[in-house]
Amino acid sequence: MALKQKLYESYKSTAERFMGVRTNSAFKEKGVLSVTEFVIAGDNLVSKCPTWSWEAGEPSKRKTYLPADKQFLITRNVPCLKRAISVEEEYEAAGGEVLLDNDDNEGWLATHGKPKENNQEEENLPSMDALEISKENKGGIKSIPAYFGGEEDDDIPDMEGFEDSDNLAESDPATLQPSYFVAHEPEDDNILRTRTYDVSITYDKYYQTPRVWLTGYDESRSLLNPELVLEDVSQDHAHKTVTIEDHPHLPGKHASIHPCRHGAVMKKILDVLMSRGVEPEVDKYLFLFLKFMASVIPTIEYDYTMDFDLGSTSN
Amino acid sequence: MANTSPSPSPSSEGRILQFPPFQSLVDDGFWRRLSALKLDTLRTDQSPIFISGFYAPCSHSSVSNYLALHSESLPSDSNMESPLERVRGNRNKCPIPGTLLNTNTLESFRSLDRESLLKAEAKRILEDIYSGRAEEDPSVLLRFLIISFADLKKWGFYYWCAFPALVLDPPATLLNLKPASEALNSDEVVSLSAACNEWRNSSVTTDVPFFLVSISPNSGAILRPLKDWELCKDEGQKVLFGFYDPCHLPTNPGWPLRNFLAFISLRWNVEKINFFCYREKQGTADMRLSLVGEALVSPPSAWRDPECIPKAVGWEPKGGKLMPRFVSLAESMDPERLAVSAA
Incomplete structure (x- = not known):
């Protein structure tokens, strides 16, 4: 693992230990959330998008500043039917890529965005400055060895010996034999x-923003190696903003979208809304946040109902 | 699909009702917790451990849901002695009782008599149907089993899940299967959809995966617990037998219906069963994805004998074959490898 990332992580966790928790609201001024606001926004997400739930996580990892039963939010078994990398190729071919940027060429790409001719309307959308973390992290992910052991048949040559000779399921007429049961189906093309x-x-205490973590599974429900998770991240971000770190509430290492610029981007999104006469409410924060995250992970089909006016239709 | 299946094509009337196998997802946290239990508490004790699995209705039209095992599936150190305490769930994690058999060696894992284990679980399900326990706590109909060997020297885990299903002989015959939006009239669809959302939004019923739908002559639908059967029956209303369906296929109901059909026919002597496969989209009832079907079921007469050991299926296939799974957590758990990668 890159030494710089390690140092950075240990600095961050030490700093978090001594930092107070934000208690006053600054979401309009800085795009950040207090702990109470995170819980309010989370409650609203769970109520409007019921595929999301609060969870308590590992008891040993519990944060005392969050309610015991509301440590983090999770939605499971979310389909990802295409790799982000192949979707981007399609968009480029169709000329339908939108650069959410107004000052330089390193902004966020809205891969699910509008066709190019509408670009002028997007002027007011927020930009994402070049991420500082990118310099520290470049190549960091690659240097981590295949972190998760997958289900590799090569390691267990004797598994075939387990196979039942009297195959009850196959002789049971009420068990559907799906097409993937057919022996010739290749097992290595899970891409x-x-x-x-x-x-x-x-909730990231250091950056005072929400933080998204991804745990991927292949078609046979085996854990995906983080290298493969990167295929489902918009390629502009794959090697810059995604890091592999210990999950704050779950066991093991998981891919995460680094929150170092989340506050700034959320602030810009909120500024755009306010400039259009929409008064942002803190309980809508996570809907905006998840919409913003969809530009990073465009093909992971999680729910984020937009039940309010973004102000984008005003002429 | 058709050329590997012994049954007639799906469009024909009166085909055999078929179910795609239920699937498991055992996460990293489960194995970490089991390793800690094994090292600190169980040691060489191979007694069965009572655990909880979690599932939810299918909520995306493209993927089925599965039975998940997480770290909280295993008992915590404080409740090793009181395994019967019901685990708290939520709408996305309905708790299902299960049994873990963790062996001390690969040889004993290999030599477990899987057929007998499966039959023993099926027998317990049959007993719970007869005793009425399944009426009070329907999750026992989905009782599952997992056998494992944890190789803590190499941080490798061999495991195999089973979802025991009582085998109807002859198999159930499917008379009808349609999206709920087509099988019911438009008033019924609206009313049923609202009733399902109400059931799912109540903390009392949200994780109860089996229920009754009673539909009045004026198309008003309500959901009721299984123990209301006698009341429903006497009111002369149309009754659908509903369950949380993890399956996404428009052509087949999911695995949990198997034991539910056995339950309905044995406990309540219903032969022509109208069932309702409840599925969601974005966390709310979706009547185009949910299915309503009709099946003819006749339970084997042998099941009436209290000593009967019912025929059962349910060992989870892997890649089309009946074989165990293996997962290695060496990279994330082996202290030596962690030290090397951190250096």
Whole structure:
């Protein structure tokens, strides 16, 4: 693992230990959330999008500043039918890519955005400045060895010996034999198959923003190696903003979209809304946030109902 | 699909009712927790451990849901002695009782008599149907089993899940299967959809995966617990037998219906069963994805014998074969490897 990332993580966790928790609201001024606001926004997300739930997580990892039963949010078994990398190619071919940027060329790409001719309307949308973390992290992910042991048949040559000779399921007429049961089906082409993700949102005390974590599974429900998770991240962000770190509430390492610029981007989104006469309410924060995250993970089909006016239709 | 299946094509009337196998997802946290239990508490004790799995209705039209095992599926250190305490769930995690058999060696894992284990679980399900326990706590109909061997020297885990299903002989015959939006009239669809959302939004019923739908002559639908059967029956209303369906296929109901059909026919002597496969989209009832079907069921007469050991299926296939799974957590758990990668 890159030494710089390690140092940075240990600095951050030490700093978090001594930092107070934000108690006053600054979401309009800085795009950040207090702990109470995170819980309010989370409650609203769970109520409007019931595929999301609060969870308590590992008792040993419990944060005392959050309610015991509301440590983080999670939605499981979210389909990801295409790789982001292949979707981007389609968009480029169709000329339908939108650069959410007004000052430089390193902004966020809205891969699910509008066709190019509408670009002028997007002027007011927020930009995402070049991420500082990118310099520290470049190549960091690659240097981590295949972190998760997958289900690799090569390691267990004796598994075939387990196979039942009296195959009850196959002789049971009421068991559907799906097409993937057919022996000739290749087992190593899971790139093109449906993946599923557990997407979780934690509160990052240091950056005072929500933070998204991704746990991917292949079609046979085996954990995906983080290298493969990167295929489902918009390629502009894959090697810059996604890091592999310990999950604050779950066991093991997971891919996460680094929150170092979340506050600034959320602030810009809120500024745009306010400039259009929409008064942002803090309980809508996570809907905006998840919409923003959809530009990073465009093909992971999690729910974020937009039940309010973004002000984008005003002429 | 058709050329590997012994049944007639799906469009024909009166085909055998078929169910795609239920699927498991055992996460990293489960194995970490089991390793800690094994090292600190269980040691060489191989007694069965009572655990909880979690599932929810299918909520995306493209992927089925599964039975998940997380770290909280295993008992915590404080409740090792009181396994019967019901685990709290939520709408996305309905708790299902299960049994873990963790062996001390790969040889004993290999030599477990899987057929007997499966039959023993099926027998318990049959007993719970007869005793009425399944009426009070319908999750026992989905009782599952997991056998494992945890190789803590190499941080490798061999495991195999089973979702025991009582085998109807002859198999159930499917008379009808349609999206709920087509099988019911438009008033019924609206009313049923609202009733389902109400059931799912109540903390009392949200994680109860089996229920009754009673539809009045004026198309008003309500959901009721299984123990209301006698009342429903006497009111002369149309009754659908509903369950949280993890399956996404428009052509087949999910695995949990198998034991539910056995339950309905044995406990309540219903032969022509109208069932309702409840599915969601974005966390709310979706009547185009949910299915309503009709099946003819006749339970084997042998099941009436209290000593009967019912025929059962349910060992989870892997890649089309009946074989166990293996997962290695060496990279994330082996202290030596962690030290190397951190250096």
